[in-house]
Amino acid sequence: MYIIAAIIAFGVLIIIHELGHFIMAKVNGVKVEEFSIGMGPKLFGIKGKETEYLIKLLPIGGYVKMLGDEGKSDDPRAFNNKSSLRKLSVVIAGPIMNLVLGVVLFSIIASARGYVAPIVKSTIPDQPAAVAGIKPGDRITRVNNSKISTWEDFITQVYTVGGKPINISYERQGTLRQATVIPMKNKAENRYMVGIEGTQVTSPNLGQSISYGFIETKSLIKQTFSFFKILFSGKASMNDVGGPVTIIKISGAAAKAGILSLLAFSAYISVQLAIFNIIPFPALDGGYIFLFLFEIITGKKVDDNKVGMINYVGFAILMALMVVVTVKDILYPIKF
Incomplete structure (x- = not known):
């Protein structure tokens, strides 16, 4: 029961992230072909006017597939035919939505329990x-x-x-x-x-709660980058890093401890998800953000086919890393 609640909570974080991409794609007139929650084999889907909404087996991610986001298309509504600034707004909307969710959840928690x-x-x-x-x-x-x-x-x-x-x-x-x-x-x-x-x-007013939501989110961002610094300096080990299995386990424990504990952990993961996605690595939002900023600053457009090839390689590396971290989670779980 608690694990199911944890999976649902993790799924909501992904939905919020992908919803950011989806909304800004629509605002910028981009045709969205698929909106998927989860990865891997398709469980079921609903076909809308122009978008197919999918639920897939593995609750470890999700995506918004836009026309022209993996190659060239002559359609004026294709992602590749939009300006770099419009494409940047679509890509950056996902991480921003996760940060906003973090602020909202931390504000709710502060209001409820101080x-x-x-x-x-x-x-x-x-x-x-x-x-x-x-x-x-x-x-x-x-x-x-x-x-x-x-x-x-x-x-x-x-x-x-x-x-x-x-x-x-x-x-x-x-x-x-x-x-x-x-x-x-x-x-x-x-x-x-x-x-x-x-x-x-103990009893913060609305203004204090909202202020705390922003401050806590900002603080968590700073703490995360501090952890990266510690990790890459060798002061922490990869044993301190957890993947999907660890997230679900801790989420389940948080759900068992109560709804506020689950919300607190969800807020934490939401902010982490935003930070992870802005890392300038191919196939991540950060890779696209770096690319579009480069195009905006230099005025030069990078070949779409080359971008697609680089992203395929980046995606393969990320999936391999995901498998390694998941196996590590199972064989050598983090001890608390």
Whole structure:
């Protein structure tokens, strides 16, 4: 039951993403031939006036097939005959929809159960923060050179530096102060801590909830790029990376924990999906975004057949990577 809920939630994220492409294709007068949720063998479909709506077996993706998006067509409604700016608007709409969904979901969650603000509620005696003079009521603004907008930002920064000294900037009664703190490792929880508890905002108003939705989404984007930096620097391993199986498992656990937990994880994955798709790699939205920006800036059009060939290779690499990550998920699952 919970796994079904997780699959449905993951499917909704894909639908929202593809809906962005679909809507902007229609706005720009592009003929859409297929709108598919899922990949692989077709389960069933409905034929509309000009678009076939499909549900496929594997809930690991989806696509919008437009006339002229994989080669040349003489039809004026073909994707390849639209201006680079119009094509860019169609491609970038998918990731934007996922970011918007993230903002909406985080806002709903904040309104329903509140959130933790980066304001010190209490400090643990004799722990690094208390020793450094940080007190309840202090608002944390920066850790080293990184701006702190959410409590998650603060936790991430402490985790990232490990046991190295960090410079915490905070505001007390309108005055900016600084303290140098060396995190201590909590062996029981196997993580570094400075001994600070954040302040729970229990009943935010509508404006605060929406503001939190934007701030949390922005924070998550920053945290994701920080993780990429850690991953490519060798400080994290591919064992920390999960694929579809891991996503469904965690989604199922989130669904079991309650609707708000499922919404929170869905918001997280929605933002991750947006970021992944803007990576400038062939067959991803980011590859097309890079291409169309190049055409807009240089005024030179890249041959459609060459683009199609490169995207086929990129798609094959992505599918191979998907298989590898899925097998890894099954044989060597992430342990929590």
